[in-house]
Each structure stands twice: as structure tokens, then as C-alpha cells.
Amino acid sequence: MVNEHEHNQEEESLEQDNLETNEENKEQETVEIVEESDIASKLEEAQDKYARLLAEFENYKKRTSREKIEIIQSAGKEVIGKLLPVLDDMDRALISMAAAQDVETVKQGVELVNTKFRKLMEQQGLKEMDVVGQAFDSEFQEAITAIPAPTDDMKNKVIDVVEKGYLLNDKVIRFAKVVIGQ
Numbered sequence: 001m002v003n004e005h006e007h008n009q010e011e012e013s014l015e016q017d018n019l020e021t022n023e024e025n026k027e028q029e030t031v032e033i034v035e036e037s038d039i040a041s042k043l044e045e046a047q048d049k050y051a052r053l054l055a056e057f058e059n060y061k062k063r064t065s066r067e068k069i070e071i072i073q074s075a076g077k078e079v080i081g082k083l084l085p086v087l088d089d090m091d092r093a094l095i096s097m098a099a100a101q102d103v104e105t106v107k108q109g110v111e112l113v114n115t116k117f118r119k120l121m122e123q124q125g126l127k128e129m130d131v132v133g134q135a136f137d138s139e140f141q142e143a144i145t146a147i148p149a150p151t152d153d154m155k156n157k158v159i160d161v162v163e164k165g166y167l168l169n170d171k172v173i174r175f176a177k178v179v180i181g182q
Contacts, residue, residue: 029061082120091112129165131158139150142163142175157181 018140021133063141093109100106136156149155165176 006139035112081126082124083117086113086117090114097182125169126173127167127170131165131176131178132161134158136178136180140172140176141178143180146180146182154181 090113093106093113096109097106124162129140133154134157135144136158141158147159149157149159157180158176160179160182161176163174163177165172166174
């Protein structure tokens with residue numbers, strides 16, 4: 001009888017262990033489900049954040065592209081606006097030339113318009129290159145032709161300028177076309 005009683009106790013103990021193990025497994029499964037659901041929500045949140053950042057970046061690129069175009073157009077507009085008074089002066093000079101009897105007066109008027117135009121261009125950062133007598137420099141000049149140098153000290157130097165060169169804010173915008181001595 002003792003054996004049977006011990007056997008029953010062992011069975012009860014095993015059943016109790018199985019119940020506890022089942023409960024632990026259920027708790028662990030619940031924790032795993034909660035963790036998986038937590039991970040899934042975090043992943044979804046990260047994906048949403050990524051999509052928003054991507055859309056924001058695309059909008060930024062479009063906006064900066066539009067702003068660049070506007071800046072370029074407005075820069076041109078600003079310079080053209082400053083040139084309009086010179087254009088008006090040229091129109092007045094042409095009208096006065098048609099009716100003028102005195103060539104000297106017309107010449108003075110054209111010189112005034114030229115001076116006004118050059119000052120305006122200098123204010124915008126344009127500089128004319130002064131290259132006559134300077135050593136030839138391919139960074140600023142383009143040699144059109146070479147002629148025998150009148151003196152030895154003029155060899156490889158600029159003798160004449162065929163077309164003036166210009167710098168805009170110290171950057172070459174047109175190379176000077178020159179004749180050099182050999």
C-alpha cells in the first residue's frame with residue numbers, strides 16, 4: 001500500500017510539475033507575443049519615420065532647385081535693371097546724332113555714355129585686363145599670332161590686343177586675344 005500511495009504522490013507531483021511547466025510555457029509564449037508585437041510596432045514606426053524623412057528630403061531638393069533658378073533669374077534681372085539707364089542714354093545719343101551739326105558735341109555725348117556704362121560694369125565686378133607689355137600668360141590670354149619682337153625685352157610679351165579680356169570678380173570670363181613678340 002505504501003508503494004501505491006507513493007506512486008500516487010509521484011503522479012500528483014508529476015502532474016503538478018506539468019501544470020507548472022505548462023503555465024510557464026504559456027507565460028513565456030505571452031511574453032514572446034508581446035515582444036513580437038512590440039518589435040512589429042517599433043518597426044512600423046521606424047518605417048513611417050523613414051518614409052516621412054524621404055518625402056521631406058525630396059521636397060527639400062525640389063525647393064532648393066526652384067530657389068536656384070529664381071536666384072539666377074533675379075540676378076540677371078538686377079543687372080539688366082541697372083543697364084536700362086545706359087540704354088536710355090544710348091537712345092538719346094542716337095536721336096541727337098541724327099539731328100546734330102556739331103560732331104564734337106556728339107562725340108562728347110557718346111564718351112559720357114561709354115564712361116557711365118564702364119563705371120556700372122565695374123560696380124558689378126567687371127575688370128578689363130591690362131595686358132600690353134606684360135609677359136604672355138595662357139591663363140588669361142589667347143595668342144592669335146606672333147610677330148617678330150621690336151626689341152629683345154618684348155620677346156614672349158604682349159605687343160598688341162586684338163580683343164580685350166575681362167575678369168568678373170577676379171575670374172576670367174573672356175580671354176584677351178593678343179599678338180605676342182617672338
